[in-house]
Amino acid sequence: MKKDYSKLWVLFKSMFVLSACTFGGGFVIVSLMKKKYVEELKWLEEDEMLDVTAITQSAPGPLPVNASVIIGYRIAGVVGSLTAIFGTILPPMVIISVISVFYEQFRTNPYIGTALQVMRAGVAAVIFDVVWNLAHNVWNTKRILYIAMMITAFIATYLLDVSAMIIILTCLGIGIIDLLVKTFGMVRTKDGGIV
Amino acid sequence: MLLFKLFFAFIQVGMFSVGGGYAAIPLIQDQIVNIYGMMTLEEFSDLITVAEMTPGPISINSATFVGMRIAGIPGVLLCSIGCIIPSFFICLILAHFYYKYRTVSGVQVVLGAMRPAVVALIASAGASILLLGLFQAELQEVVLSNIRWVELGIFAAALYILRKYKASAIAIILGSGVVGTAIYAIMGAVI
Numbered sequence: 001m002k003k004d005y006s007k008l009w010v011l012f013k014s015m016f017v018l019s020a021c022t023f024g025g026g027f028v029i030v031s032l033m034k035k036k037y038v039e040e041l042k043w044l045e046e047d048e049m050l051d052v053t054a055i056t057q058s059a060p061g062p063l064p065v066n067a068s069v070i071i072g073y074r075i076a077g078v079v080g081s082l083t084a085i086f087g088t089i090l091p092p093m094v095i096i097s098v099i100s101v102f103y104e105q106f107r108t109n110p111y112i113g114t115a116l117q118v119m120r121a122g123v124a125a126v127i128f129d130v131v132w133n134l135a136h137n138v139w140n141t142k143r144i145l146y147i148a149m150m151i152t153a154f155i156a157t158y159l160l161d162v163s164a165m166i167i168i169l170t171c172l173g174i175g176i177i178d179l180l181v182k183t184f185g186m187v188r189t190k191d192g193g194i195v
Numbered sequence: 196m197l198l199f200k201l202f203f204a205f206i207q208v209g210m211f212s213v214g215g216g217y218a219a220i221p222l223i224q225d226q227i228v229n230i231y232g233m234m235t236l237e238e239f240s241d242l243i244t245v246a247e248m249t250p251g252p253i254s255i256n257s258a259t260f261v262g263m264r265i266a267g268i269p270g271v272l273l274c275s276i277g278c279i280i281p282s283f284f285i286c287l288i289l290a291h292f293y294y295k296y297r298t299v300s301g302v303q304v305v306l307g308a309m310r311p312a313v314v315a316l317i318a319s320a321g322a323s324i325l326l327l328g329l330f331q332a333e334l335q336e337v338v339l340s341n342i343r344w345v346e347l348g349i350f351a352a353a354l355y356i357l358r359k360y361k362a363s364a365i366a367i368i369l370g371s372g373v374v375g376t377a378i379y380a381i382m383g384a385v386i
Contacts, residue, residue, distance in 0.1 A: 060212055073291070122368045176305055
C-alpha cells in the first residue's frame with residue numbers, strides 16, 4: 001500500500017463536503033463515499049468500498065467516522081486517517097454549535113422543515129443509483145449463493161428488522177464455511193477428483 | 196472535573212455504540228441524563244430532534260450539542276474527541292490488518308460473502324428513506340393515498356439525472372431541497 005500525501009487536501013475537502021451535506025444515517029454517507037472515491041476519484045475499488053462498509057459496521061462508533069479512518073489510512077496512513085476524521089467531524093461540530101444557540105428558531109422554521117422533508121427524495125435517489133450499480137455487479141457474479149444472500153439479507157433487514165451487525169456476522173460465518181468447502185474441495189480434487 | 200467527566204462519558208458512548216447512530220442514543224441518555232444528571236429528559240429530546248435535522252453522524256451531533264450546552268466550546272471539543280477516540284484506534288487496527296491480508300485468496304472468499312449483505316443493507320436504508328420521503332411514514336404505517344406527489348416527482352427526476360448524466364450526489368441532494376421547497380412555497384404549502 002502506497003502512501004500519497006499529495007492527496008491529503010482533496011481527502012480533507014471531500015470528507016468535509018460529504019459530511020456537511022449528508023442527511024440521514026450512516027449508509028447514506030457510504031453511498032456518497034462510493035460515488036466520490038470509487039466512481040469519481042477512482043481511489044478505491046468497488047469491492048474495497050464494500051469491505052470497508054462491512055468493517056465499519058462491525059466496529060463500534062459512528063459509521064461515517066469509522067469509514068473515514070479506514071479510507072484515510074488507505075490513502076496516506078495514520079496522517080490520512082486523522083485528516084479524514086477531521087474533515088468528517090468539523091461540519092457537524094460547527095453546525096450544531098451554532099444551532100444549539102438558535103435552537104427554537106431552527107426547529108420551528110417552516111422552510112427548514114420542508115427542505116429537510118423534500119431532500120429525503122433526493123437522498124433516496126442517490127442511494128438507489130448506488131444500489132442499482134452494486135446489485136448489478138452482485139448479479140454479474142452469477143453465483144446463486146451471493147444473489148440469494150443479497151435478497152435474504154434485504155428481507156431480513158428491511159422487513160424483519162434484523163440488526164445490520166447480525167447480518168454481517170452471519171455472512172461472515174457463511175463466508176468461512178464457503179472457504180472451508182472450497183479448501184476441502186481442492187484437497188479432494190488432488191486425491192480423488194471430487195470438486 | 197466536569198469536563199473530565201464529559202470526556203469520559205463520551206469515550207464510553209463511542210466505545211459501546213455498535214451498529215450505527217441510533218444505537219448511540221440510549222447510551223448517551225444513560226450517561227448524560229441518568230448517571231450524571233447533566234441534562235433534563237426534555238433537553239435530551241430537543242437534542243435528538245436537532246441531531247436528526249442536521250447533517251453528520253448522530254453521535255457527533257449529540258456530543259457537540261451536549262458539550263455546547265454544558266461547557267461551551269471546550270465542551271464541544273472534548274465530547275466530540277472523546278466520542279471518536281475508540282473508533283479511531285479500533286478502525287486503525289482493523290484497517291491495518293485488512294490491507295495487509297486482503298489479497299490473500301482465502302480472505303477474498305470470506306469478504307466476498309459479506310459484500311452481497313452490505314449491498315442489501317444499503318438498499319434497505321434507501322428504501323426506508325424513500326418511504327419517509329414519499330409518505331412521511333414507516334413501512335407499517337404507509338397509506339397509499341397519502342403519497343406526496345412533489346417528492347415522487349423529485350425522486351424520479353433525480354434518479355433520471357443521476358443515471359443519465361452521472362451528476363454529483365451533493366448537487367442532487369441540495370438541488371432537490373431547493374427545488375422542492377420552492378415548489379411547496381409557490382403552492383403555499385410549506386409545512
